[in-house]
Amino acid sequence: MADLTGIDVFEGSISAGDHTLQILLNLQGNGYGTFAYLKSYHFEPRSSHRFTAIAGKTILVQVVAYEKGGRTTQLEDRLAVRYQEVVCDRPFTQAQDSGPNESRSASDGGASQD
Numbered sequence: 001m002a003d004l005t006g007i008d009v010f011e012g013s014i015s016a017g018d019h020t021l022q023i024l025l026n027l028q029g030n031g032y033g034t035f036a037y038l039k040s041y042h043f044e045p046r047s048s049h050r051f052t053a054i055a056g057k058t059i060l061v062q063v064v065a066y067e068k069g070g071r072t073t074q075l076e077d078r079l080a081v082r083y084q085e086v087v088c089d090r091p092f093t094q095a096q097d098s099g100p101n102e103s104r105s106a107s108d109g110g111a112s113q114d
Helices: 032-041
Strands: 017-024 045-053 059-066 078-086 101-106
Touching: 017 059, 045 059, 045 078
Parallel strands: none
Antiparallel strands: 017 045, 059 078, 078 101
Protein backbone atom coordinates (compact mmCIF):
# COMPACT_ATOMS: atom_id res chain seq x y z
CA MET A 1 0.00 0.00 0.00
CA ALA A 2 2.98 2.35 0.50
CA ASP A 3 3.50 2.46 -3.28
CA LEU A 4 -0.13 3.47 -3.88
CA THR A 5 -0.32 6.80 -5.71
CA GLY A 6 -4.08 7.08 -6.16
CA ILE A 7 -7.47 5.43 -6.08
CA ASP A 8 -10.19 6.24 -8.61
CA VAL A 9 -13.37 6.60 -6.57
CA PHE A 10 -15.77 7.74 -9.29
CA GLU A 11 -15.40 8.03 -13.04
CA GLY A 12 -18.49 9.03 -14.95
CA SER A 13 -20.79 11.83 -15.98
CA ILE A 14 -22.42 14.24 -13.53
CA SER A 15 -24.87 17.04 -14.16
CA ALA A 16 -23.58 20.57 -14.70
CA GLY A 17 -23.74 22.79 -11.63
CA ASP A 18 -22.50 22.96 -8.07
CA HIS A 19 -21.51 19.77 -6.25
CA THR A 20 -19.97 18.88 -2.88
CA LEU A 21 -17.43 16.09 -2.51
CA GLN A 22 -17.28 14.64 1.01
CA ILE A 23 -14.51 12.31 2.12
CA LEU A 24 -13.65 10.22 5.16
CA LEU A 25 -10.14 8.79 5.19
CA ASN A 26 -9.25 5.84 7.40
CA LEU A 27 -5.50 5.83 8.04
CA GLN A 28 -3.53 3.53 10.34
CA GLY A 29 0.00 4.23 11.57
CA ASN A 30 2.77 1.81 10.67
CA GLY A 31 6.10 1.30 12.40
CA TYR A 32 8.46 -1.24 13.93
CA GLY A 33 11.38 -1.31 16.33
CA THR A 34 11.87 2.12 17.88
CA PHE A 35 8.83 3.38 15.94
CA ALA A 36 6.45 0.56 16.91
CA TYR A 37 4.32 3.08 18.83
CA LEU A 38 3.11 4.40 15.45
CA LYS A 39 0.90 1.32 15.08
CA SER A 40 -1.33 2.71 17.84
CA TYR A 41 -2.14 5.84 15.80
CA HIS A 42 -5.41 5.86 13.89
CA PHE A 43 -6.69 8.86 11.93
CA GLU A 44 -10.13 9.45 10.39
CA PRO A 45 -10.09 12.93 8.88
CA ARG A 46 -13.33 14.18 7.33
CA SER A 47 -13.37 16.89 4.73
CA SER A 48 -15.58 18.37 2.05
CA HIS A 49 -14.99 20.44 -1.07
CA ARG A 50 -17.39 22.36 -3.29
CA PHE A 51 -16.80 22.40 -7.04
CA THR A 52 -18.71 23.38 -10.17
CA ALA A 53 -19.12 21.00 -13.10
CA ILE A 54 -19.39 22.90 -16.39
CA ALA A 55 -21.49 21.50 -19.25
CA GLY A 56 -19.35 20.09 -22.07
CA LYS A 57 -16.17 19.97 -20.00
CA THR A 58 -14.41 17.32 -17.92
CA ILE A 59 -13.34 17.95 -14.34
CA LEU A 60 -10.90 15.87 -12.32
CA VAL A 61 -10.97 16.50 -8.56
CA GLN A 62 -7.93 15.10 -6.79
CA VAL A 63 -7.92 14.66 -3.02
CA VAL A 64 -4.45 14.63 -1.48
CA ALA A 65 -3.69 13.70 2.12
CA TYR A 66 -0.38 15.15 3.21
CA GLU A 67 1.71 15.90 6.28
CA LYS A 68 1.79 19.54 7.37
CA GLY A 69 3.99 21.21 9.94
CA GLY A 70 7.47 20.18 10.97
CA ARG A 71 9.34 18.13 13.54
CA THR A 72 7.81 20.09 16.41
CA THR A 73 4.21 19.60 15.19
CA GLN A 74 2.33 16.96 17.20
CA LEU A 75 1.72 13.80 15.18
CA GLU A 76 -2.03 14.17 15.68
CA ASP A 77 -1.92 17.65 14.07
CA ARG A 78 0.13 16.81 10.98
CA LEU A 79 -2.52 15.26 8.75
CA ALA A 80 -4.12 17.64 6.25
CA VAL A 81 -6.21 17.31 3.09
CA ARG A 82 -6.06 19.47 -0.03
CA TYR A 83 -8.02 19.41 -3.27
CA GLN A 84 -6.92 20.12 -6.81
CA GLU A 85 -9.27 20.57 -9.74
CA VAL A 86 -8.27 20.09 -13.37
CA VAL A 87 -10.77 21.19 -16.03
CA CYS A 88 -10.50 20.07 -19.67
CA ASP A 89 -12.30 21.77 -22.57
CA ARG A 90 -13.88 18.56 -23.80
CA PRO A 91 -16.63 16.31 -22.53
CA PHE A 92 -15.88 13.24 -20.43
CA THR A 93 -15.02 10.02 -22.26
CA GLN A 94 -13.71 6.77 -20.80
CA ALA A 95 -10.33 7.21 -22.53
CA GLN A 96 -8.97 10.70 -21.79
CA ASP A 97 -5.83 11.18 -23.87
CA SER A 98 -4.93 14.89 -23.77
CA GLY A 99 -3.84 17.14 -20.94
CA PRO A 100 -5.79 19.83 -19.17
CA ASN A 101 -5.81 23.46 -20.28
CA GLU A 102 -7.00 24.99 -17.01
CA SER A 103 -6.14 24.15 -13.42
CA ARG A 104 -7.69 25.27 -10.13
CA SER A 105 -6.68 24.24 -6.65
CA ALA A 106 -7.95 24.60 -3.12
CA SER A 107 -6.33 23.85 0.23
CA ASP A 108 -7.97 22.60 3.40
CA GLY A 109 -11.48 22.72 1.93
CA GLY A 110 -11.34 26.37 0.82
CA ALA A 111 -11.70 27.41 -2.79
CA SER A 112 -9.19 29.44 -4.74
CA GLN A 113 -8.53 30.08 -8.42
CA ASP A 114 -4.94 29.90 -9.70
